[in-house]
Amino acid sequence: MRIIKSRAAGAIVTALAVTLIATGCSSERDGEGDSGGAKDTFVFGGPGDPGSLDPALASDGETFRVTRQAFEALLEHESGGSELAPGLAEKWSSDPAGKVWTFNLRKDVTFHDGEKFNAAAVCANYDYWFNWTGTYQSSAVSYYWQTVMGGFAKNEDPETPKANYKSCTAKDENTAVIEVNEPSANLPGGFSLQALAIHSPKALKEYAKQEATAKGDAITYPKYSQVAGTVAGTGPYKISEWNKGNKEVSLERFDDYWGTKAKIKNLVFRTIDTEDGRRQALQAGDIDGYDLVAPADVKTLENGKFQVPTRDVFNIFYVGMSQGKNAALKKPEVRQAIAHAIDRENLVKTQLPEGGVAATQFMPDTVAGYSDAVKTYPFDTAKAKSLLKDAGESALKVDFCYPTEVTRPYMPAPQDMFELMKADLEKAGITVTPKPMKWAPDYLDATEAGGCALHMLGWTGDFNDGYNFIGTWFAEFDKQWGFKDKAVFDALKTASAETDPAKRTDLYKKANETIMAYLPGVPISSSPPAIAFAADVNPPKVSPLTQENFAEVSFK
Amino acid sequence: MLRLVARRLLQLIPTLLGLSVLLFLWLNRLPGGPASAILGERATDAEVARINRALGLDEPVWVQYWRFIKRIFELDLGTSTQTGQPVWEEFTLRFPATVELSVAAILIAVVIGVPVGYFAARRRGSWLDVTAVSGSLLGICIPVFFLALLLKGLFAVNLGLFPSYGRLSTGIDATKITGFAVLDGVLTGEFDASWDAITHLVLPAVALASIPLAVIVRMTRASVLEVLGEDYVRTAESKGLDKRVVRGRHVLRNALLPVITAIGLLTGSLLSGAVLTESVFTFGGIGSFIRTSIDARDYPVLVGFILFIALVYVLINLLVDVAYSLIDPRVRVH
Numbered sequence: 001m002r003i004i005k006s007r008a009a010g011a012i013v014t015a016l017a018v019t020l021i022a023t024g025c026s027s028e029r030d031g032e033g034d035s036g037g038a039k040d041t042f043v044f045g046g047p048g049d050p051g052s053l054d055p056a057l058a059s060d061g062e063t064f065r066v067t068r069q070a071f072e073a074l075l076e077h078e079s080g081g082s083e084l085a086p087g088l089a090e091k092w093s094s095d096p097a098g099k100v101w102t103f104n105l106r107k108d109v110t111f112h113d114g115e116k117f118n119a120a121a122v123c124a125n126y127d128y129w130f131n132w133t134g135t136y137q138s139s140a141v142s143y144y145w146q147t148v149m150g151g152f153a154k155n156e157d158p159e160t161p162k163a164n165y166k167s168c169t170a171k172d173e174n175t176a177v178i179e180v181n182e183p184s185a186n187l188p189g190g191f192s193l194q195a196l197a198i199h200s201p202k203a204l205k206e207y208a209k210q211e212a213t214a215k216g217d218a219i220t221y222p223k224y225s226q227v228a229g230t231v232a233g234t235g236p237y238k239i240s241e242w243n244k245g246n247k248e249v250s251l252e253r254f255d256d257y258w259g260t261k262a263k264i265k266n267l268v269f270r271t272i273d274t275e276d277g278r279r280q281a282l283q284a285g286d287i288d289g290y291d292l293v294a295p296a297d298v299k300t301l302e303n304g305k306f307q308v309p310t311r312d313v314f315n316i317f318y319v320g321m322s323q324g325k326n327a328a329l330k331k332p333e334v335r336q337a338i339a340h341a342i343d344r345e346n347l348v349k350t351q352l353p354e355g356g357v358a359a360t361q362f363m364p365d366t367v368a369g370y371s372d373a374v375k376t377y378p379f380d381t382a383k384a385k386s387l388l389k390d391a392g393e394s395a396l397k398v399d400f401c402y403p404t405e406v407t408r409p410y411m412p413a414p415q416d417m418f419e420l421m422k423a424d425l426e427k428a429g430i431t432v433t434p435k436p437m438k439w440a441p442d443y444l445d446a447t448e449a450g451g452c453a454l455h456m457l458g459w460t461g462d463f464n465d466g467y468n469f470i471g472t473w474f475a476e477f478d479k480q481w482g483f484k485d486k487a488v489f490d491a492l493k494t495a496s497a498e499t500d501p502a503k504r505t506d507l508y509k510k511a512n513e514t515i516m517a518y519l520p521g522v523p524i525s526s527s528p529p530a531i532a533f534a535a536d537v538n539p540p541k542v543s544p545l546t547q548e549n550f551a552e553v554s555f556k
Numbered sequence: 557m558l559r560l561v562a563r564r565l566l567q568l569i570p571t572l573l574g575l576s577v578l579l580f581l582w583l584n585r586l587p588g589g590p591a592s593a594i595l596g597e598r599a600t601d602a603e604v605a606r607i608n609r610a611l612g613l614d615e616p617v618w619v620q621y622w623r624f625i626k627r628i629f630e631l632d633l634g635t636s637t638q639t640g641q642p643v644w645e646e647f648t649l650r651f652p653a654t655v656e657l658s659v660a661a662i663l664i665a666v667v668i669g670v671p672v673g674y675f676a677a678r679r680r681g682s683w684l685d686v687t688a689v690s691g692s693l694l695g696i697c698i699p700v701f702f703l704a705l706l707l708k709g710l711f712a713v714n715l716g717l718f719p720s721y722g723r724l725s726t727g728i729d730a731t732k733i734t735g736f737a738v739l740d741g742v743l744t745g746e747f748d749a750s751w752d753a754i755t756h757l758v759l760p761a762v763a764l765a766s767i768p769l770a771v772i773v774r775m776t777r778a779s780v781l782e783v784l785g786e787d788y789v790r791t792a793e794s795k796g797l798d799k800r801v802v803r804g805r806h807v808l809r810n811a812l813l814p815v816i817t818a819i820g821l822l823t824g825s826l827l828s829g830a831v832l833t834e835s836v837f838t839f840g841g842i843g844s845f846i847r848t849s850i851d852a853r854d855y856p857v858l859v860g861f862i863l864f865i866a867l868v869y870v871l872i873n874l875l876v877d878v879a880y881s882l883i884d885p886r887v888r889v890h
Contacts, residue, residue, distance in 0.1 A: 049639070051639070221639075226640075241729075244646075244649055245649045245652075245653060246722060247722070247840050268727075270721075272721055274835070276705075277838055280709070280721075281721050
């Protein structure tokens with residue numbers, strides 16, 4: 001008996017070793033199956049979980065990446081570009097005042113739950129959002145509705161913006177008319193937002209029964225938005241399962257789709273939250289593609305025969321200056337000195353992926369309204385020093401906040417970028433105190449509240465309109481910048497109220513010139529974010545707005 | 557025995573109550589408070605005030621504490637600010653993965669560690685002993701996340717022997733009954749799913765097992781060596797008792813007592829130690845959820861997790877005491 005005991009220990013060790021080897025071999029065989037076996041499943045790795053299956057409740061790219069495959073808005077963007085294109089509306093127009101928007105809708109469009117798409121369905125959606133109450137009115141829940149349409153039928157909080165949405169009328173089966181109170185620079189671009197994508201009216205009735213609640217310590221999202229089954233759009237894929245434990249959302253091809261059907265039957269989005277993890281999963285053959293490729297990994301992947309297409313530039317990275325935090329920043333010479341002190345070209349060359357460019361203004365050159373006539377502040381340490389001397393700030397000291405443990409499409413390596421800029425500023429005689437912070441909520445809160453004299457942030461556009469960039473920051477007083485300059489605010493107000501797109505573009509150009517003459521911060525760069533695919537994939541057209549349509553994907 | 561169990565269970569109450577006071581005070585001292593965590597960067601002052609009213613955060617501290625305690629007793633741990641879903645649901649969704657991983661790791665550690673430690677002591681100075689001692693030193697020195705990255709790079713990425721991430725392959729859902737993928741595959745007769753879950757478990761479990769394995773080898777070895785030098789062992793041997801009886805009944809049984817305590821504590825620490833390993837392998841358990849919760853300052857999740865870990869530690873201690881008294885009758889007498 002005792003002999004058996006000691007032998008048993010040995011046997012167990014041996015069995016374990018054999019199991020390890022056996023499982024390994026089996027795993028290798030199963031590896032083929034991971035990517036779909038007969039290749040009818042495409043697995044894409046994203047950096048974060050989606051927050052909701054209802055895009056109307058979301059404001060983050062990871063949610064939209066998933067829902068975009070299942071929900072369509074009235075307007076879309078051209079595949080691979082940033083120009084507005086027909087979506088569920090074949091044609092659209094507005095009255096000269098920019099207040100009445102008419103949409104000629106597609107015929108023979110069906111929702112995933114069998115409901116018919118028509119003008120009444122469009123109005124049911126807009127009216128549903130407009131009549132939201134309670135927790136739905138929090139900007140944490142309805143951010144994009146508030147951005148595009150202002151407030152609600154009955155605002156419950158005096159801080160909620162005034163409603164700009166007036167009404168939606170189903171003029172006939174295939175014509176929907178949406179009226180707003182005032183013209184807005186966010187229209188028609190806003191009609192293309194995924195957050196305003198159209199849901200099945202039958203599903204909407206189900207949604208309406210479920211309230212988002214503020215209970216316990218947080219907002220609880222309604223159940224329907226967390227479990228596949230209720231949500232129904234008109235897109236080429238329908239959401240079939242959200243396995244939160246396994247961090248994966250599965251979608252199935254929708255065979256009654258009105259347009260070109262998806263080439264691959266199953267689409268799976270899996271969350272792998274580290275850059276290394278995503279790259280390794282692709283290299284190991286566990287996934288077929290992933291997003292947010294680290295610039296340092298691009299060459300490695302290309303050498304390994306992976307495809308790494310880069311999107312067109314549609315973002316801006318900047319150094320913000322908070323005038324409320326450091327009085328010296330109120331002096332134009334000091335702001336100009338900081339702009340001259342930073343070597344943008346070097347940052348672009350050493351830190352950004354190929355295709356990155358130094359910025360001259362707060363929008364990339366792909367956005368309508370970009371001006372070639374803005375005042376520029378080329379790298380010139382001597383000039384920076386002399387400007388500081390003129391301002392009586394030769395011994396300038398500034399805090400410089402930067403985020404840790406995060407990478408953004410416009411900012412692939414924040415700490416390295418910070419170190420380079422710090423060295424540049426110190427060469428010009430500025431004493432920099434580094435303030436590293438955790439991205440969320442510390443860094444975002446601090447920068448939003450104007451708590452950092454200098455800080456670095458950026459933005460990827462939602463749609464191709466200048467206001468979506470410069471209007472976000474400079475249309476009114478914002479603690480982040482802490483300045484009140486009538487010329488800057490007025491320039492944007494005038495541009496926003498202009499309904500003629502050509503005239504508005506000209507006004508944006510002038511606004512850019514006004515902003516860069518005032519110089520509230522330093523625009524640094526725009527860069528093309530990369531996305532990676534396995535060698536056997538025909539990738540979708542990559543989108544500058546990161547709005548890839550995965551129905552275009554196929555295997556070679 | 558029953559009295560022992562009852563006494564230990566009663567001790568749970570003041571422990572958890574004390575911890576809850578500390579946690580509650582900690583939560584109340586945090587900058588911004590839950591409202592800013594919920595609303596994030598876009599919050600206006602009025603909105604923060606509205607959320608504070610809605611959540612009752614404008615009431616006296618003792619009222620809030622009472623509500624906090626009441627909720628805990630109702631198993632309502634609040635809502636995750638990251639996912640907008642009840643913390644309890646998020647935990648039940650993810651705990652099976654972590655428990656499965658921890659059990660696999662502790663099994664590897666015990667099954668390999670105890671025999672290796674025992675034979676290293678028995679053959680002191682031999683190659684096995686030298687290998688065991690230096691290997692365990694290495695096991696303790698190498699940070700778990702580094703070993704995890706190393707294992708992943710070699711066995712998943714370069715050799716392609718194991719999956720590089722996740723708990724199950726795409727399209728496989730084995731967690732239908734208990735939530736434990738390996739077990740559910742067996743219960744539903746879907747052995748492929750069990751097998752798939754095991755292949756996903758191997759690398760993270762080996763990485764996670766490294767420290768407990770090293771500790772168990774060293775403790776078993778030291779304990780066996782100590783017992784081997786005891787008078788009663790010499791007496792037993794000099795009486796001419798069968799050596800195997802001496803080793804099994806006297807040496808191993810007595811030497812295992814401190815090792816069992818260590819195994820208990822190691823199991824508890826594994827649950828919290830899974831944070832890094834799960835992150836490296838995107839394992840989808842509570843560990844990687846806690847890491848993202850720390851990043852997002854998801855306090856309800858963190859509080860729930862700390863309370864849960866405390867509960868696990870107390871329960872494991874109880875189990876260790878029970879095991880002790882089963883092995884060593886003297887404990888029962890006292």
